[in-house]
Amino acid sequence: MNLAKVWNSTLGTMQIQISRHEFNTWLRRATLISLENGVATIGAPSAFFKEGLENRYIGPLRELIGNLVGFPVQVRVIIAPPAPVAAEHRLASREYGKDDDMPDLDESPGYAAANAQQGYVPANGYANGASNGSGMHNGNGNGNGYDRLNMQQLEFSSAMRSGMLNARYTFDRFIVGSSNRLANAACMAVAEHPAHAYNPLFLYGGVGLGKTHLLHAIGNYALDRDPEINVLYVSSEKFTNDLINAIRRQQTEEFRIRYRNIDILLIDDIQFIAGKESTQEEFFHTFNTLHSAGKQIVISSDRPPKAILTLEERLRSRFEWGLIVDVQTPDLETRTAILRAKAEQMSTHIPAEVIDFLAHRIQSNIRELEGCLNRVAAYAQLIGAPVSTEVATAALNELLDTTRRKRVTTEAILREVAEFYGVDLRAMQGRGRSRNIVVPRQVAMYLLRVETDSSLMDIGQMLGGRDHTTVIYGCEKIGEEINSDSRLRQEVVTIRDRLYQRAA
Numbered sequence: 001m002n003l004a005k006v007w008n009s010t011l012g013t014m015q016i017q018i019s020r021h022e023f024n025t026w027l028r029r030a031t032l033i034s035l036e037n038g039v040a041t042i043g044a045p046s047a048f049f050k051e052g053l054e055n056r057y058i059g060p061l062r063e064l065i066g067n068l069v070g071f072p073v074q075v076r077v078i079i080a081p082p083a084p085v086a087a088e089h090r091l092a093s094r095e096y097g098k099d100d101d102m103p104d105l106d107e108s109p110g111y112a113a114a115n116a117q118q119g120y121v122p123a124n125g126y127a128n129g130a131s132n133g134s135g136m137h138n139g140n141g142n143g144n145g146y147d148r149l150n151m152q153q154l155e156f157s158s159a160m161r162s163g164m165l166n167a168r169y170t171f172d173r174f175i176v177g178s179s180n181r182l183a184n185a186a187c188m189a190v191a192e193h194p195a196h197a198y199n200p201l202f203l204y205g206g207v208g209l210g211k212t213h214l215l216h217a218i219g220n221y222a223l224d225r226d227p228e229i230n231v232l233y234v235s236s237e238k239f240t241n242d243l244i245n246a247i248r249r250q251q252t253e254e255f256r257i258r259y260r261n262i263d264i265l266l267i268d269d270i271q272f273i274a275g276k277e278s279t280q281e282e283f284f285h286t287f288n289t290l291h292s293a294g295k296q297i298v299i300s301s302d303r304p305p306k307a308i309l310t311l312e313e314r315l316r317s318r319f320e321w322g323l324i325v326d327v328q329t330p331d332l333e334t335r336t337a338i339l340r341a342k343a344e345q346m347s348t349h350i351p352a353e354v355i356d357f358l359a360h361r362i363q364s365n366i367r368e369l370e371g372c373l374n375r376v377a378a379y380a381q382l383i384g385a386p387v388s389t390e391v392a393t394a395a396l397n398e399l400l401d402t403t404r405r406k407r408v409t410t411e412a413i414l415r416e417v418a419e420f421y422g423v424d425l426r427a428m429q430g431r432g433r434s435r436n437i438v439v440p441r442q443v444a445m446y447l448l449r450v451e452t453d454s455s456l457m458d459i460g461q462m463l464g465g466r467d468h469t470t471v472i473y474g475c476e477k478i479g480e481e482i483n484s485d486s487r488l489r490q491e492v493v494t495i496r497d498r499l500y501q502r503a504a
């Protein structure tokens, strides 16, 4: 039994099933220590993490490991700090920089409690996201030496450029298609002419579509051209945590010096500062200082400024000063190109038909595309077979179908679709044929078909007593249109994301 393979494969699945924050917080530093006599022993870095793992993930881990090894297992968690370079047992976190600002020293429950007492709860819901330091890049950094994770199959160079910029996130490695062409061009312009092209540049789009990649690409590009330039990449959560720590340690002056002496500020996921008054206040002054000094600011968010509720008006208006550009969900061609590029970087051979299969099957976002590709490669390695469409089907069925189908109910789909399109649920389930009802109804048919085990007949019954040919027509229509109509694709992806968020 190869422990590393079992653990990599387990993590690969978990990485897709739970949010990135959860994964990075709880599982990233766990290791599978042994698998003997039907007991899988998992090592957690501290008592805090041991308890977190036990409370949250024993069930899913038991199921996943059991499925992989082919017999039922019990899961036991013990405290065992990971060995320094146990790369085999680790999994690549593909979001370097953003979530790798894991607490080094302040990860104890005591810290969490301290934050909670002050009323500061990081946006990821875990009161443990302490600061790691500056994250400032002036071309002289040495890498931060954090406990990085590394999935064997990927064999990516995961070198972090001068600390917090991921050297892998460059323009060269960013595949451009119709969904991200504008965003890519705007970022390129900013990287070439900081503070002269668009300032600020505000980038928004759904999860896993490449916003972070583009922010890092700007930083990497600018540093290549001028190694003396000061580039700071920071998530808004880290900004918040740094501020909290600075206030706690009475070091707000240092905080200001650090954040206001930058040539290019790249701030990720700004939506998380919504509702946080003192963070907004501080960010407002940081923004003004930088902007009036002719420094570049690039901001990313999951939605446009107008849609960030509880964002102070003065910040919102500043975000709208420059250029606002969105990143959309990728079309089939772009998904295929991205998969091809990722597959080339892997040691496992991925045949063209598997790429095609994955590109058709995974429509939501690029992180999920990557995750599924990794999962398929890991699964093939585990069962000792070459990657094929059958292997990919088996790997993904287990992943996408079983777990999701269990969680998402037909009622939830109907409700979510009706709510999303703002139509009356009863009308959607009725006989009416007005256009504003027909599209939501077909989307519901499609999602019921893809996300649940409902039969065509059942789906027809749920949606106005229609026969199964009408349901097939509706499903096929949406299935085809989402490949060419980016707006419809985004709508379906958003509904699905909401469903999973609620079901999680």
Ligand SMILES: Nc1ncnc2c1ncn2[C@@H]1O[C@H](COP(=O)(O)OP(=O)(O)OP(=O)(O)O)[C@@H](O)[C@H]1O
Pocket: 094, 095, 169, 173, 174, 175, 176, 180, 205, 206, 207, 208, 209, 210, 211, 212, 213, 214, 269, 302, 338, 366, 367, 370
């Ligand atoms: N066009 C692309 N070409 C190649 N890789 C991409 C592309 N877009 C995204 N990726 C990859 O997909 C993964 C997810 O991208 P990224 O983290 O940048 O998404 P994001 O939009 O910041 O997501 P979130 O909103 O969740 O923070 C990364 O590994 C990134 O390198």
